[in-house]
Amino acid sequence: MRAAMMYGAGDVRTEHRPDPKIQQPTDAVVRTVLSCVCGSDLWPYRSLPATDTGRPMGHEFLGVVEETGSDVSGLKAGDLVVAPFTYCDNTCDYCAKGLHFSCRRGGRYGFDGVDGGQGEAVRVPQADGTLVKLPVDADSALLPSLLTLSDVMGTGHHGAVTAGVGRGDCVLVVGDGAVGLCAVIAAERLGAERIVLMGRHQARTDLGREFGATDVVAERGEEGVARVRELTGGDGVDKVIEAVGTRQTLQTALAAVVDGGTISRLGVPQYEEGPLGPSTIMRNITLTGGASPARAYIEELMPDVLDGVIAPGRVFDRSFTVDQAPDAYRAMADRRVLKSLITF
Amino acid sequence: MRAAMMYGAGDVRTEHRPDPKIQQPTDAVVRTVLSCVCGSDLWPYRSLPATDTGRPMGHEFLGVVEETGSDVSGLKAGDLVVAPFTYCDNTCDYCAKGLHFSCRRGGRYGFDGVDGGQGEAVRVPQADGTLVKLPVDADSALLPSLLTLSDVMGTGHHGAVTAGVGRGDCVLVVGDGAVGLCAVIAAERLGAERIVLMGRHQARTDLGREFGATDVVAERGEEGVARVRELTGGDGVDKVIEAVGTRQTLQTALAAVVDGGTISRLGVPQYEEGPLGPSTIMRNITLTGGASPARAYIEELMPDVLDGVIAPGRVFDRSFTVDQAPDAYRAMADRRVLKSLITF
Structure with a gap:
């Protein structure tokens, strides 16, 4: 698959990476449909020391479930899902208190062997807790607004x-x-x-x-x-x-x-x-x-997106393919673009 | 009257001062029965630059109303009252939000020509809003606990x-x-x-x-x-x-x-x-x-003091006369005393 990697400040490259596979029975592999660049991606874009081993980038994405681990019961191949910007079991005591960012089995995309969200596919740990099904088709005009439930709209909320x-x-x-x-x-x-x-x-x-x-x-x-x-x-x-x-x-x-x-x-x-x-x-x-428990807010905010009451997807003012990820970063860093959408 | 004045770090003196008089129609003059030294009084006690004009000290007191201004309707001479540690009208928008410390007509004892609370009498501005009547006699054993409603118990609350x-x-x-x-x-x-x-x-x-x-x-x-x-x-x-x-x-x-x-x-x-x-x-x-809106809490906490459910007055572990105010400060600053009561 192709995925955006960062090798240092100002150095984002789209590369071929191994296709993700199920590693844990609680994993799912999601084929990405839409992703985007976060304002927080710009901090390493400005300051990350140069390195030989790139960092997989991105933590906001929605896509179609391709495969699920044996313990995943709430999802099946073909489901269109949105992923909050950290994965979480959605059952531990922190999650129960609405602190999904501190989930005891949670973690961040792009770290600890987990793919970033700006790639063609993502292995999502704790898939049952993390992923939320979207009741629309993959060609819905609402997808950009639904993508914001991954992070930016949940963070504003x-x-x-x-x-x-x-x-x-x-x-x-x-x-x-x-x-x-x-x-x-x-x-x-x-x-x-x-x-x-x-x-x-x-x-x-x-x-x-x-x-x-x-x-x-x-x-x-x-x-x-x-x-x-x-x-x-x-x-x-x-x-x-x-x-x-x-x-x-x-x-x-x-x-x-x-x-x-x-x-x-x-x-x-x-x-x-x-x-x-x-x-x-x-x-x-x-x-x-603080860091938003984006997962906690998806059910609350999604109906308003589906009903057209809110249209947070309007923050995306330019679209890039994953191969254009370097441009997607540069345009945002130069403030020529408010928020870059990434398509696959 | 005699009152405690601070002339600089470590320099508290009990002095004769003019008896307070009604200056505004919303004033009351209270004859002090009990006062005390606050932990916050110890900051200037450790750091106040030496000065020729002393600062009247103290902001926690209860006493008997001696005289009221013409606009004061809720109090009369002879009422036993407790004063929260700042005066306030208890009616402005800040007070209505429970932010009595930010009252638009409020202020601090010992500043702007208002007496301190560690003296034999205090002119209390905004008396109707500030002072709360105590349903006990002036010789009640509950007075030390009721005095804590002035500041320390309201602050903990x-x-x-x-x-x-x-x-x-x-x-x-x-x-x-x-x-x-x-x-x-x-x-x-x-x-x-x-x-x-x-x-x-x-x-x-x-x-x-x-x-x-x-x-x-x-x-x-x-x-x-x-x-x-x-x-x-x-x-x-x-x-x-x-x-x-x-x-x-x-x-x-x-x-x-x-x-x-x-x-x-x-x-x-x-x-x-x-x-x-x-x-x-x-x-x-x-x-x-932050700074407690002590006035806001008096009605809530007083019943528990009157019923003996809480006994915050136990924090006073030594009593001093107003003439001994210098000792009352020294003993607290040296941590020989937890909180000094001042009697008159």
Whole structure:
């Protein structure tokens, strides 16, 4: 099969790799139909030290079950399925608490001998727990939106859920990347009254407005905070979904949130230390969020995708074949593309 | 009147000060019956730069209403009342959300011309919103426990509430000071099944056990974390109430909490920066807590004090007269006393 491999910063190659085979009775092999590049794939794309042994890339995919291990009972060859971005048994105590990212039998694609999602086929461990059947055909126009349940839409939703977004809230979404835009969808879906989207790429913020953003703030840093506070009568927003992950965006979130407010962090922090001094205590600020338990949210979000209530697949603004994976990365890294779809 | 004033680190003096008078129609003057020294008073006691103009000290007190302003309708001279540690109108939007510390008309004792609580009388702004009548006589044996509703018990309760402590939880309380011990009471009261108290002063941890701690860990740092993890089968505790405020205790909290767990910070941070890197995201850790809206909790906690269900007044292990205020501070700073009561 052909699959995208990363050999170091800026060095993605599509290569021939051995076809995956069932190794454990709980495995399934999935023939990939759609995959995509994640914002988090761009961090190694910018920083991975060069290596002779490439890393299989990708963790968002949907496809058709080709073969199942002897212990897999809920799936059969021919099923169209979506895979959350980590595999999990969906039965352990962590999964039961909605912490699928911490599953006791879970793990990540592309590591420990498991294929990446940006290849023609993937051996999926814990297939019964991980894979969710899609009630559409493989040529459905809904596939891109269903693919987002693998990660980006579930991550945006996790931000809104952990921030506690509810009816009437004023929510700030920091970042107009695909996660930020899905967070706008999620905040709107959970009843937020006002959604301020902070971003400076007009095509993206325009899509954000279509997704439900009521205001756009193009300014950054102190100027951006001043603008957000102005929009909220001076007090700041009830909830912030921080979908970038830099120190500056965290500081923006802290400065823009109301006393007693909540900040949900979704972006992988590009910092080790952050502001946690007395003012965060005096202001009763809550910092929450984290890696989304995407599996936990698929059943909740899928009906809205199927009914056309939400269309998160609109974040894909360009399609590449797996052979074009290097271009798919480059286009996203250069910010020419919001989110790259990969076809097979 | 006589009142405790601080002139710099280690320099507390009991002095004669002008008797407070009504200044605003919403004021009341309270003749103090009981006051005490707070752990947070020890930070300036260790670090306040020397000054010629002393700072009135104290923010926890109960007493008898002596006089009320013309707009005060809910109180009259002779009422025995407890004061939460900040004054507030109890009606603004922040107060309505349970954020009395951020009240729009609120403020702190000892600042902006308002008396401290460690004096014979206090002018209390926003008296109707701030003061809560006590249904006991001024010689009741319950007064020390009722005094804790002013701050320390409400603060421990805030830790348990914001950490989301509920039935069956395993809770770690870091710190065997008066706040930590009140957090043990609060966690037990909210249904925690297991309460691990981290502290090394046996008299204090013994009291913690009487308050409901099921386990005591005397070790600190990595050794303490290992011990807590051992007690919890390796996974860590569901909730942490961090009642110290050093960087080390925050790190202990982060290392001891289970994936998906919550840390509530009560201790005023003695740090500006803290660990907020990728692992806190990957593990879905929530950091919450802050300055307690003590006023918000008085009605909830008082019945349990009156019924003897909780006895937080046991944290006071020595009594001083206001003239002995310098000793009251020194004894606490030297850790000879857990919490100093001040009488008049």
